[in-house]
Amino acid sequence: MMMDGLMDTIKAFLNGVGVFFVCYLIGYSTFLFLAVVVGASELYRTRQEILLKNIQEQNYYVPVSIIVPAHNEELTVAETVRSLLALDYNVYEIIVVDDGSKDSTAQTLIDAFGMHSIRRPIRRQVPCQPEEFLYIALDQKVPITLVRKKNGGKADALNMGINLAQFPYFICIDADSVLQRDSLREIVRPVLEDDNVVAVGGSVRPCNGVELEDGQVKRYRLPKNLLACMQVLEYDRSFLAARILFDKFNGSLIISGAFGLFKKETVIACGGYDRTTMGEDMELVVKLHEYCVSNDLPYRIRYATNAICWTQVPERLKDLCTQRRRWHIGLFQSMSRHRRLFGNLKYGAVSFVSYLYFLLYELLSPYIELFGVLTMVLAFCVDLLNVPFMILFLLIYAVFSSVLSLTAFFSRVQTIDLKISFSDGVKAVLLCLFEVTCLRFVLAFIRTTAFVGYRKKKMNWGSIERKKIQLK
């Protein structure tokens, strides 16, 4: 009698869980599907616009300050600045902020560009650690400023850059990234189109395996390293497509720290980068939404598909873990700090689509997936698991995700005229299945355990193995 009661309870529980997962997966599949379809269509439309000269070159530009926060980047920093000097743009400045590096990041730059020491008063509009010294180089294509400050984290370094920036818009990039030659023109385009634009996200692409010459792709290959290769597919499906979709309704909640443009005045008005969070890039964008909506300011946060930044993705699992843990903790911090966005009519689609998506399918997804696995174990134990159906279902789901990855990947490759070899095409087809069946679960595990040791490491830059980017 008691056993029957228990079985009924378990059945009812499993039914409830079943309904929940059906809704959850319909939601996720629909989102992914819409993202890829909208993303691919947008990429084709842009290609057509370029072909028919609907997007034209302009000779006058919006002046921008490029801020490069650097911490122990002696290996890559000079090359990064050189690539910035080669950009096809007229009015900009480069500000490198050495955030108390333990290596010779600052000295490398001083030697490479023959910089001069200068006493410059800093207008502190957003909080940051005090500076130790400042250097400038004026004989380059554009002025380069180097400031060395006490260590305070990436957000603190970016705030120092904002305080030093001369121009009304600033761009933040990572010291290990390379901007494509025309990327500044492309990222500024939305500002020319709409006065209410307060931020523009660039398109961040893995550069592993890519050969760059004068800021242009000379040869595009998928990376030899399988982990990096799978991330290329993941970037196209999850980041490129999803961000194009969010852009359609002004719902972007993330602008990658590797490449984003911001209106300085608005960023200063909302207090600059938050120095107490690990995901300062997401935190700033969510804060901008909150600030503009609360103050009834018309605003747009855009995504520039053609503004391309090449960045190194981790090639070692250990580095990938470090990176994804940081991302997940940053996501948690931003979502919990701005929880008033949740279910708030005032924020419209930002609340009911973007925030909800990030909450359910990014922040909570590893725990929901873990719960799903545990439920399957329970169902198996009580002999209520339909194993053939489960396998069929997982297979359909894996194939579906793979097809989406491939659609996003090939759409991107074609629309920007990248030539890939036949073997790379085959590699992409084979690896996409592996990515959705293996890497996805590895990443889920990393995210589930992200908070282990969180208190101890929460303000750390986190070190990832750097390699010199192949520049010619």
Added chain:
Amino acid sequence: MQIETLIYAYLAICCSMIVFNCVCVFVFRRRSRVLHRHSSHLEEQIRSQMDRLAAGESVEESHQMFLQKKLRSTGNLLAFDETMERLLERCPEEAWRYLREISSVFTYLAMENHYRSAMKTVYFAYIVKRYRIIEGKSIHVIMELMRKLLQEPSLYCRESALQAIYSSGDCAAVVQALQTVDESGRFHHAKLLTDGLLNFRGEQRELADALWRSFDSFSVPMRVVILDYIRFSGGEKHEELLQLLADRRQDDEVRFSCIRYFGRYPYEPAYPLLLSFAERAEDNRWEYAAIAATALSAYPGEHTVEVLKGALNSSNWYIRFNAAKSLESFHLSYLALSDVMEGNDRYAREILQYRLDMKNAREEEKEAAPV
């Protein structure tokens, strides 16, 4: 089974997208080959017409008819573009002459307006501008088509149409186009407008006069565009702009633009006003003092130096910064600046020191540069 059905449906659509991708690869490659083939074919025909022109004959009627028929399609227009780019590089004079001779083809195309979508019409506008089809002449039909494009919501549609109109060199058409853009109420970046006006193919001074005559009919942002254009295109409106600057009823942005004008073109009667702006911010707007501090760099003299030194004590960063920059441009000795450098105002001292350091760094770099 409903969720499976849904996923199957998604899967089917995604597979069709992959098929679409493959078809696209094929179409793009084929299109590229066809484009080159058409372009080579066109080149032969155009070359023979260019030879006729060189021999003192005119372009054949049949060739013009051929173009009227062919260029209706965007694909052929792309081939024409590619061909002309090539010919302009190899034999520019002959190519420009040929383009002048066939301008009636474009009038016909504009009249028929076969380009159904705005995207294709924008391409037509680009061709009109790129190949100077209406340069020096205002062809009514083409201008009408361009004016229609000015109503489009896309910035690039409007910008292409404006570029084509600028290339006509027709002042009245440009004024009318700016009025259309202004009345539409759509955002059109001031930098694009000023930049575009500077590309005007006619007499810049005539355009400045025409714009000035209609100045009052424009909104404030468009007035600022016009003033910026006057500033960059050569000035010559000193008295008129001084009146605007002195008129307190004018919008602040308009007056800021006038201050910048007098910073570029020193005009003695404007000097007292600039000094007074630098000394005290007008109507609590610090921008007056900040912009005037920059403009005063064009008026060297003892009184200017005194006023700028006073501005160094301002609580506003921009006023201090601009005043220091102007003082730096006067190449004064340390002695002349000693009252600031040894004074009690740390902020004034620091900002001036910074500008002097910058000057030294520039000089050092100049000396170190290889001759």
